[in-house]
Amino acid sequence: MAAGYKVAVVGATGAVGTEIVKILEERNFPVREIILLASQRAHGSGLEFRGDSLAVRTLDMEALRGAEICFFSAGSKISQEFVPRVVQKGGMVIDNTSCFRMDEDVPLVVPEVNADQITSHKGVIANPGGATIQMVLVLHPIHKVARIRRVIVSTYQAVSATGQPAIQELSEQVKDLFNFHEPQARIYPHQIAFNCIPQIDTFLDNGYSREEMQIAQETKRIMGDKLIKVSATCVRVPVFYGHSEAVNIETSRKLTAAEARTILEAAPGVIVEDDPVHNTYPLAISSVGRDESCVGRIRDDLSVANGLAMWIACDNLRKGAALNAVQIAEHLISS
Amino acid sequence: MAAGYKVAVVGATGAVGTEIVKILEERNFPVREIILLASQRAHGSGLEFRGDSLAVRTLDMEALRGAEICFFSAGSKISQEFVPRVVQKGGMVIDNTSCFRMDEDVPLVVPEVNADQITSHKGVIANPGGATIQMVLVLHPIHKVARIRRVIVSTYQAVSATGQPAIQELSEQVKDLFNFHEPQARIYPHQIAFNCIPQIDTFLDNGYSREEMQIAQETKRIMGDKLIKVSATCVRVPVFYGHSEAVNIETSRKLTAAEARTILEAAPGVIVEDDPVHNTYPLAISSVGRDESCVGRIRDDLSVANGLAMWIACDNLRKGAALNAVQIAEHLISS
Numbered sequence: 001m002a003a004g005y006k007v008a009v010v011g012a013t014g015a016v017g018t019e020i021v022k023i024l025e026e027r028n029f030p031v032r033e034i035i036l037l038a039s040q041r042a043h044g045s046g047l048e049f050r051g052d053s054l055a056v057r058t059l060d061m062e063a064l065r066g067a068e069i070c071f072f073s074a075g076s077k078i079s080q081e082f083v084p085r086v087v088q089k090g091g092m093v094i095d096n097t098s099c100f101r102m103d104e105d106v107p108l109v110v111p112e113v114n115a116d117q118i119t120s121h122k123g124v125i126a127n128p129g130g131a132t133i134q135m136v137l138v139l140h141p142i143h144k145v146a147r148i149r150r151v152i153v154s155t156y157q158a159v160s161a162t163g164q165p166a167i168q169e170l171s172e173q174v175k176d177l178f179n180f181h182e183p184q185a186r187i188y189p190h191q192i193a194f195n196c197i198p199q200i201d202t203f204l205d206n207g208y209s210r211e212e213m214q215i216a217q218e219t220k221r222i223m224g225d226k227l228i229k230v231s232a233t234c235v236r237v238p239v240f241y242g243h244s245e246a247v248n249i250e251t252s253r254k255l256t257a258a259e260a261r262t263i264l265e266a267a268p269g270v271i272v273e274d275d276p277v278h279n280t281y282p283l284a285i286s287s288v289g290r291d292e293s294c295v296g297r298i299r300d301d302l303s304v305a306n307g308l309a310m311w312i313a314c315d316n317l318r319k320g321a322a323l324n325a326v327q328i329a330e331h332l333i334s335s
Numbered sequence: 336m337a338a339g340y341k342v343a344v345v346g347a348t349g350a351v352g353t354e355i356v357k358i359l360e361e362r363n364f365p366v367r368e369i370i371l372l373a374s375q376r377a378h379g380s381g382l383e384f385r386g387d388s389l390a391v392r393t394l395d396m397e398a399l400r401g402a403e404i405c406f407f408s409a410g411s412k413i414s415q416e417f418v419p420r421v422v423q424k425g426g427m428v429i430d431n432t433s434c435f436r437m438d439e440d441v442p443l444v445v446p447e448v449n450a451d452q453i454t455s456h457k458g459v460i461a462n463p464g465g466a467t468i469q470m471v472l473v474l475h476p477i478h479k480v481a482r483i484r485r486v487i488v489s490t491y492q493a494v495s496a497t498g499q500p501a502i503q504e505l506s507e508q509v510k511d512l513f514n515f516h517e518p519q520a521r522i523y524p525h526q527i528a529f530n531c532i533p534q535i536d537t538f539l540d541n542g543y544s545r546e547e548m549q550i551a552q553e554t555k556r557i558m559g560d561k562l563i564k565v566s567a568t569c570v571r572v573p574v575f576y577g578h579s580e581a582v583n584i585e586t587s588r589k590l591t592a593a594e595a596r597t598i599l600e601a602a603p604g605v606i607v608e609d610d611p612v613h614n615t616y617p618l619a620i621s622s623v624g625r626d627e628s629c630v631g632r633i634r635d636d637l638s639v640a641n642g643l644a645m646w647i648a649c650d651n652l653r654k655g656a657a658l659n660a661v662q663i664a665e666h667l668i669s670s
Contacts, residue, residue, distance in 0.1 A: 150638045154489035154581035156531045156570065174509060189614035196491045196572060196579045196619055198632050198646045203611045207592060207634025229638035233581035233646065235491065237531060238573050244531045246489035246568035257542060276538040279524035284531055297533050299542025302551065303485045303564035311533045311568065
């Protein structure tokens, strides 16, 4: 194995897939051979990897033959169909869809938080949703010091998390509006340009969306504490790249904003940007291309005794998706 | 007085001022004469009122002579300088800046909530900030039934609340980015196009922005309950018109989402749009031109016993500013 692994990227032409390929190269992941796969629609397109232009092939089991590490990022249905078959053939899957995230048999991992879960895998490791990853990176170090009992989070989520067609939709709608044409909504239920849509995924009977419930459940799973109560409001905003979040937490004992800042300055995968008087705080646009979750606006929550409020921004395609998946793979091969 | 009032609009060419002029006409406010005033910069421009094209004059005390009802919407400094002088001359002022909002001697009014405060004025009535108006319209009817103890609000605020130059800045930045030019930030501290900025106004020592503290203080004043605790995170989003808000409240006794919906369906100035399964919820873009605060996504807050979560959107220039000011004037002349 010294020469590296045969790696497959399923959904290689998508917003996350292209980022995975880029990050595998950037971080010099030990790749012996890379297979780029996508739906039939993408057949014929190519991607660069280490200076070579590689063809993207159509996904089928034959194309996946011999793949040792497979990154899946082509939607839940594709994962549902192919992941069990890859595992059966002895391949290892890091799945970036919501397909296995709630499966108790599948580790759900943010390496800085629960890398210890990786070894318990049965062939599949789930990559959490981007909105969860950036939040638990910040909350976990606080939780270790002063147990978090409650989290209220309102998100400002970028369209790139929905994929390339959504990036295009925002772009087209903006152009249409600036040219006095009626904008068309195909990917989202409403116009996203110059609007905020309080819907990500579909709704459950309790009035929360699947994305909102997923953040609640993933937070508990990754932080390993079922007692943390989470209420999320997930909102799509007209931002291309970078998710932002307004987060209010309540802890079991009082932690001052200054104490939280000190804890977070030492936390892995976290950057504290917190000097609001000089206009310094995390921003979606400045999170792009960075590996960390950025936190700022840390302040004592004036509405409760043991509370803190903060603002978190992170590159949703990078640490929120592709980078976290590659980091899981790095842990996997070194464990 | 049967023939109506001599009305002055200070800041008549601004985003709110033009809306005030439009709404005075729309609602057939008893205007005998209207005086449109603005800074010297706007001198020479004109506005339509009841089919007449009226010149906008430069603001000075001479121009305000004899004005009986004055709407001020030209920034705090202008209000600070001119409002006391207008009052001294016997004029009545409805001030749409933050200048007098925290002055205990000045009623701060959302007519649907505390119209009874209007008569206690000493010549000035303050129009609250838009983010507060749309929230208290929804919270007050709930508060009357089950006392609200705590409010956590994260805002998604449109650029038009900053005025015409901010509308232009978002527009220019979008055009620049789509033409591969570097966008320029002049009005806001950072690029607002395709970004979210967690800063509205300047910051206080406690880490909250003035806008955030204003929402907390205004909510207590308007709802007449100093015990309500409020923590706000105010965020500027790349939306031209319409503020949105994610609001979590805790009440003294349990109120179900269904009960809250019933209460709000009967509330003045409120529209319930709450059928998320059919993609129906308040939206910034659909709030534009409407008189009400729109609420939806009403659900039991899963993270606390007596909690509710909801989503509120409202036309920030209309009910969030101009309409509320005109409604105050309507109450004033009928009282």
